[in-house]
Amino acid sequence: MADDDRSPEDEFQELIRQLFGGGAGGIDPEQLSRLAGMNIDPAMMQTVMAHLQGAFAGGPEGGISWELAQRQALHIANQDGLGVTASQQTDLDQAFALATLWLSEATTISDLPAPPKTLTRGGWVEATLPVWQQLAEPVATSIADALTSALSDQAPEDMQGLVQGAGRLMRTVGGSLFASQLGQVVGSLSKEVVSGGDVGIPLMPDGEAAILPQNFADFGRDLEVPEDQLALYVATRELAHARLFRHARWLRLHVISQVTEFARGVHVDTDALEELASRFDPAAPEELRSALESGALLPARSEAQNAALARLENLLATIEGWVDIVTADATSRLPSADRIAEAVRRRRAVGGPAERALGSLVGLELRPRRMREAAAMWRAVTDAVGPTGRDALWDYPDLMPGAADIDDPSALVARLEARARGEEPAPDxxxxxxxxxxxxxxxxxxxxxxxxxxxxxxxxxxxxxxxx
Structure with missing residues (x-):
């Protein structure tokens, strides 16, 4: 039978036989690319092939191709080929220098040991991808496991012998599909973020602050505020975020552990995956890709996940609220500060397309829904005990305000005022x-x-x- 006369089912079975029959080196990359349904360049396809061959050679059990995620993200981030111009570098260096002085007047938390950076989109991907990998790995493992089970269940009877014992390879294929989707999301996100702390979680290495000039220019295009004022505000906010995470060394682990705690509770909807696998057409793989992108394979959140998400949202709101208040105090000299601050808050509340895609992919939206309430709490604390008493709450994890303090900061303020007077606070x-x-x-x-x-x-x- 000529190749053109083969049905999609025949083509799929032939691909499986090639995979499980030990002939990974002979697979047509174009055929596998159609199966994945992704627009991957030849270099990325070679990475997939090498990963498959490694699985046959007895590579790491269940290995996920994070290298593929990086290649995919960099392929998207570097499409425009633009770098940081000398003029952009000079303008942002000046903004960071003045922001450092202003911020030191608004907070007692010390300056960063390393100078802030200006990053290209590709540079941001390389700097932050290790954290994305850490956050997404629990979900990637869950999807790879479920894909292995579903495809094994749907395999024809005469192929069960080939499918058995090939769990490592199927996990590799499923994990690579997820990694490639994550790479697309992170690459797209690199076109939206303005600074290192823009997403709200500690993506940058400890003690580092950065602004992406390309995205900064896009962000300010429709605000109708002077560019130098916008640069000062964004630089101040980025430095405040980086200073906080460097000062409270425990905070980084606290945030990441809460995100991964949520992610470990994410399980694939096996019924939806099996139903998808039963009608999977390798000639039209867009349905699998769409299911991954839309989050259709992730079931409704459990009560435990909702509780974990509420804790995470309160934590992110507490962090962002502090950053908001400190930035407002530090930039009070800027005539357009209030207008810029409102634009930043709205942007964080809504999120961009890539951030929403990330939520669909891992079932998590990293948005501080209670940032305004948390900012009001920090304002009340600042008015009551000043920056020194306020910033001391970040010294130890058990001092940090909780959800009840965001709801009603009066008890927290009363305790802090009593301590400031040298009195024992009223017992709670x-x-x-x-x-x-x-x-x-x-x-x-x-x-x-x-x-x-x-x-x-x-x-x-x-x-x-x-x-x-």
């Missing part, structure tokens, strides 16, 4: 519970005493000498 529910615990009044204490397991003169202090 935690203090009362701790006092009862130390006094031996925990629930069940009476029952334990009735069973002969309570305090005795030999076991500890008499009742009238218990600490209070």
């Amino acid at each position: 529910e935690f203090d009362d519970a701790l006092a009862k615990l130390l006094a031996g009044d925990e629930p069940g204490a009476d029952a334990a005493e009735d069973a002969g397991e309570g305090d005795s003169p030999e076991d500890g202090a008499p009742d009238d000498h218990r600490p209070v």
